[in-house]
Amino acid sequence: xxxxxxxxxxxxxxxxxxxxxxxxxxxxxxxxxxxxxxxxxxxxxxxxxxxxxxxxxxxxxxxxxxxxxxxxxxxxxxxxxxxxxxxxxxxxxxxxxxxxxxxxxxxxxxxxxxxxxxxxxxxxxxxxxxxxxxxxxxxxxxxxxxxxxxxxxxxxxxxxxxxxxxxxxxxxxxxxxxxxxxxxxxxxxxxxxxxxxxxxxxxxxxxxxxxxxxxxxxxxxxxxxxxxxxxxxxxxxxxxxxxxxxxxxxxxxxxxxxxxxxxxxxxxxxxxxxxxxxxxxxxxxxxxxxxxxxxxxxxxxxxxxxxxxxxxxxxxxxxxxxxxxxxxxxxxxxxxxx
Amino acid sequence: xxxxxxxxxxxxxxxxxxxxxxxxxxxxxxxxxxxxxxxxxxxxxxxxxxxxxxxxxxxxxxxxxxxxxxxxxxxxxxxxxxxxxxxxxxxxxxxxxxxxxxxxxxxxxxxxxxxxxxxxxxxxxxxxxxxxxxxxxxxxxxxxxxxxxxxxxxxxxxxxxxxxxxxxxxxxxxxxxxxxxxxxxxxxxxxxxxxxxxxxxxxxxxxxxxxxxxxxxxxxxxxxxxxxxxxxxxxxxxxxxxxxxxxxxxxxxxxxxxxxxxxxxxxxxxxxxxxxxxxxxxxxxxxxxxxxxxxxxxxxxxxxxxxxxxxxxxxxxxxxxxxxxxxxx
Numbered sequence: 001x002x003x004x005x006x007x008x009x010x011x012x013x014x015x016x017x018x019x020x021x022x023x024x025x026x027x028x029x030x031x032x033x034x035x036x037x038x039x040x041x042x043x044x045x046x047x048x049x050x051x052x053x054x055x056x057x058x059x060x061x062x063x064x065x066x067x068x069x070x071x072x073x074x075x076x077x078x079x080x081x082x083x084x085x086x087x088x089x090x091x092x093x094x095x096x097x098x099x100x101x102x103x104x105x106x107x108x109x110x111x112x113x114x115x116x117x118x119x120x121x122x123x124x125x126x127x128x129x130x131x132x133x134x135x136x137x138x139x140x141x142x143x144x145x146x147x148x149x150x151x152x153x154x155x156x157x158x159x160x161x162x163x164x165x166x167x168x169x170x171x172x173x174x175x176x177x178x179x180x181x182x183x184x185x186x187x188x189x190x191x192x193x194x195x196x197x198x199x200x201x202x203x204x205x206x207x208x209x210x211x212x213x214x215x216x217x218x219x220x221x222x223x224x225x226x227x228x229x230x231x232x233x234x235x236x237x238x239x240x241x242x243x244x245x246x247x248x249x250x251x252x253x254x255x256x257x258x259x260x261x262x263x264x265x266x267x268x269x270x271x272x273x274x275x276x277x278x279x280x281x282x283x284x285x286x287x288x289x290x291x292x293x294x295x296x297x298x299x300x301x302x303x304x305x306x307x308x309x310x311x312x313x314x315x316x317x318x319x320x321x322x323x324x325x326x327x328x329x330x331x332x333x334x335x336x337x338x
Numbered sequence: 339x340x341x342x343x344x345x346x347x348x349x350x351x352x353x354x355x356x357x358x359x360x361x362x363x364x365x366x367x368x369x370x371x372x373x374x375x376x377x378x379x380x381x382x383x384x385x386x387x388x389x390x391x392x393x394x395x396x397x398x399x400x401x402x403x404x405x406x407x408x409x410x411x412x413x414x415x416x417x418x419x420x421x422x423x424x425x426x427x428x429x430x431x432x433x434x435x436x437x438x439x440x441x442x443x444x445x446x447x448x449x450x451x452x453x454x455x456x457x458x459x460x461x462x463x464x465x466x467x468x469x470x471x472x473x474x475x476x477x478x479x480x481x482x483x484x485x486x487x488x489x490x491x492x493x494x495x496x497x498x499x500x501x502x503x504x505x506x507x508x509x510x511x512x513x514x515x516x517x518x519x520x521x522x523x524x525x526x527x528x529x530x531x532x533x534x535x536x537x538x539x540x541x542x543x544x545x546x547x548x549x550x551x552x553x554x555x556x557x558x559x560x561x562x563x564x565x566x567x568x569x570x571x572x573x574x575x576x577x578x579x580x581x582x583x584x585x586x587x588x589x590x591x592x593x594x595x596x597x598x599x600x601x602x603x604x605x606x607x608x609x610x611x612x613x614x615x616x617x618x619x620x621x622x623x624x625x626x627x628x629x630x631x632x633x634x635x636x637x638x639x640x641x642x643x644x645x646x647x648x649x650x651x652x653x654x655x656x657x658x659x660x661x662x663x664x665x666x667x
Contacts, residue, residue, distance in 0.1 A: 049482050050387065142386035143528045188485045188546040192539050199532050206528070322507055 003065045010072050010114050010134045012045035012055035019043065019067075031183065038062060039122075042183045048195040050142075054133040056180045059122055067120040076114050076136040077157070079205060081177055083107040083129045083169055085235070107231060109167040109205065111160045131180050133198050143199070144206065156209050167208065168231045170270050171281050174238075176200050178288060222265060229255040230269050233262070237274065238281045241304040245278050283319040286312070290327045297324045339401040340375070345409045347450070349390040349470050353382050371396050378464075385531050390470045393530070395517045397463045406454040412473035413450035417466060418513055418537060419443055420505055424461035445503040445541060447493075465517050467534060479538075485546055492549050495563065495605065503544065512537055548607075565591040566601050570613065577618050577640045584610065619655040622648075626663050633660045 005022065007015055013030050020027035023038050031044040041059030048054060069078075084107050112118045114134075122128045140149050169177070176197050187193045222230075233255050236246055251274070252259045266274050286304045289295050298309060301324075306312035316324050342359050346352040350367075357364045362372045367382040378396025385391065406415075420443045448454050458464060471479075476493075480486030505513075516533045569591050573581060587610070588595040602610050618640055625636045634645060637660075642648035652660045 143531065145527055188489075188543050189483050189539055191482045192479075192535070193543075196532065196535050196539055199528075199535070203528055203532055 003063055005065065005067045007067065007069050008072065010053065010069060010074055010076055010078065011047070012053045012132065012134070013047055015055060015067060016043055016045040033183070034059060034061075041127075044183070046191065046194055048198065049191055050139060050195060052133050052135050052139060052195070052198060054131070054180075054194065054198050056131045056182075057122075058127070058129045058181045058183075060127050061122045061124055064124040065122045067122075069114065069118040071117055072114040074114060074136075076134050077140075078112045078114070078118065078132055078134045079202065080110045080112065080120070080132040081130060081169055081173060081201065082110070082120075082132075083177075084123065085127050085129075107169055107235070109169060109173065111157065111205075113157075129177070129181050131177050131198075131201070133201075135202065143202070152206070152209070160209075167205075168227065168234060168269060170234070171238075171277065171284060172204050173201060174281075175284050175288065176204075222269070226257070226265065227269065229257065230262075230266055233266065233274075234270060234277075237278045238285075241282045241285060242302070243305065245275065248274065279315075280319070283316060286316060286324070287320060287327060290324055300324065339403055341403045341405065343405045343407055345407040345450075347409070347411065347413050347470075347472075349382055349392055349468075350384075353380060353392065356380065371398075373399065375399060375402070383527070383530055383534070385534065387535075388471070388475055389534070391534055392468045392470075393516060394464050394466045394468070398458045398460060401457070401459050404456040404458075406450075406456075408453045409450050411450055414471055414473070414476060415446075415448050415450070415454070416469045416471075416538070416541065417444075417446045417448070418468075418505065418509055419446070419456075419464060419466040420510055420513055421458075421466075422463040423459065424463075443505040445505055445509060447541070465513060467513060467516055467537065469534060469538070480542075488549065489542060489546055492545065503541070508540070509537065512540075562593070562601055563605060565593065566598070566605050569598065569602070569610075570606065573610070573614050574617050577621060578638070579641065581611070581614050615651070616655070619652060622652060622660070623656060623663065626660055636660065 005015075005019060007018065016027050016030050016032050020032045023032070023035055025032065025035050029044075030046060031042060033042045034040060039059055039061040041057065043055060043057035043059060045053065045055040120130070120132070137149065137153070140152075144152070180194065180197055185193065233251050236251065236254065246254075248259050248262070252262045255262055257265070263274060266277070270277050272280060282304045286300050289300045289303065290297070295303070297313075301307075301309045301312040304312070306315075313323055313325075316322075320327075340359065342356065344352055344355060346355065353367070353369055354364050357369050360369070360372055360375045362369065362375075364382075367384075369380045371378055371380075376396045376398040378394070380396065381393045383389075383391040383393060422443075477486075477490065480489055483489075512533050516530050519529050569587050572587070572590065582590075584595050584599070588598045591598050593601070599610060602613070606613050608616070622636050622640050625631050625639065626633070631639070633649075637645045637648035640648070642651075649659050649661070652658075656663070
């Protein structure tokens with residue numbers, strides 16, 4: 001079986017169906033659950049009411065596979081959010097004092113155009129989580145208005161497409177991504193739910209784009225290498241909330257930056273000081289777990305590292321102005337962060 | 339008091355008519371209230387998916403009554419209003435209000451086939467989003483969803499009894515994000531649209547869950563629904579006498595008592611006597627607010643011989659005593 005899959009059209013539903021054929025399984029409702037011989041995980045695709053094609057996957061492959069989109073007649077953009085993480089059992093936890101293995105794979109947000117060939121890599125033995133969607137200039141016009149689109153297309157997009165300025169996947173994205181990286185989205189208004197989240201991702205991307213000083217001024221103060229090390233720091237911070245977070249000293253050693261530089265650059269890239277960021281993520285994680293309705297408040301508290309439940313409840317209330325007990329799965333509370 | 343009547347099916351026209359009432363103009367879909375009317379704005383949003391909305395964020399400087407007259411067409415309004423009424427209303431009689439409960443923070447889905455009133459007294463602050471759509475739009479919106487049919491059936495059944503939801507923290511948060519978006523923000527429209535769609539998603543999702551919670555049964559016939567509505571009407575006719583017993587009501591509806599109870603709850607979302615009590619207390623509040631009756635008179639009118647029972651029941655409904663209400667106004 002070939003490990004390279006080629007696609008003609010920017011339509012993720014076709015990707016999934018074609019993959020399913022190759023793996024000799026059925027993808028009912030455009031959901032492909034990987035057979036054990038191929039890997040572990042799932043990939044699904046959907047065409048949304050406004051015409052955007054979207055796919056979400058969470059897979060660990062037995063052998064690396066590559067999907068590639070040849071330049072297509074349809075002119076559109078794709079936005080790809082991809083996070084790679086080693087199998088959790090292989091990852092050294094911060095307590096172990098050893099440096100993290102530097103992963104060569106970049107977890108990031110990527111903007112692509114169908115005029116250029118695109119590839120999606122799912123490496124062997126690495127948990128790969130992704131959400132990708134195709135959107136056209138027309139759809140963008142409708143969402144943002146033609147003036148803003150013109151400015152984006154002439155000023156920002158070419159810069160991004162040419163320079164590959166890395167944008168990390170931070171909290172604001174991750175929460176929404178996690179809601180989509182689910183095998184079966186069991187929500188009454190499923191398509192609207194997916195569509196609204198895809199549009200939130202696009203919104204965040206556009207707002208970040210306008211706000212990113214380096215793009216506007218064309219001056220990037222940070223090297224891509226430094227960005228990647230900061231992304232490693234971020235990954236360490238949010239990986240496991242049951243343990244105490246790594247200290248600044250540990251993080252500064254891992255990232256090979258001085259504590260001051262680390263603190264400043266982290267804040268620039270992620271918008272919050274290191275421990276504020278940690279705390280925010282922890283609370284968002286707690287909120288999204290509560291919303292699944294699968295865990296008790298106590299379980300959630302413990303999983304985000306609180307042994308004292310009343311501390312947990314107080315902190316939660318400070319962050320969201322409601323108590324954990326007031327968050328009920330069926331209440332339709334939205335997790336997105338603003 | 340300024341009284342504004344309308345029955346538009348287009349929000350752009352509606353906004354320019356409001357502007358005429360207010361003696362000002364709509365510029366770039368934005369109506370900035372002139373000082374004698376209030377302080378703030380109403381803004382039209384036309385969304386690419388065919389939705390029209392008005393975003394409001396203003397404080398009124400005089401009493402204004404908005405009255406939407408009924409029309410015989412299939413249009414719906416979904417309103418999210420956060421209303422802050424000043425602690426001490428400015429003097430002036432508030433007369434002839436058919437339903438005092440119209441003024442409050444709530445999420446409300448109404449059909450254009452019914453009249454709708456919205457009173458803002460001097461000093462009232464209104465933050466809100468109103469969304470307007472046709473039945474066709476709603477069908478199109480729900481058509482892609484597997485639960486769409488169920489929700490449609492539920493709505494056609496519920497539409498006569500207005501559909502209220504409390505304006506909770508979550509709605510307020512989204513509303514706050516909509517209202518606080520800078521008006522000249524380049525991508526403001528996208529932020530607003532996304533939030534409006536999230537509100538819609540949340541509203542219909544909650545309707546669906548509410549439906550499943552009360553074991554909603556779509557098998558009720560039209561006759562059943564009509565008889566139950568007749569019973570509801572009968573129940574509220576005269577509060578000064580004892581309410582009619584279940585058995586008698588059942589006979590009037592030509593149903594068994596248990597069928598009546600179940601059907602009633604499905605249609606009105608609450609048991610018969612809870613419904614009765616709710617309306618009775620609303621009536622009490624309206625009478626008290628009219629300031630034409632004493633607490634005792636209101637209690638007697640509503641069938642309470644024991645005023646302390648009345649006070650207790652009132653407090654249970656509104657979290658304040660009848661006397662507090664009178665004292666405040």
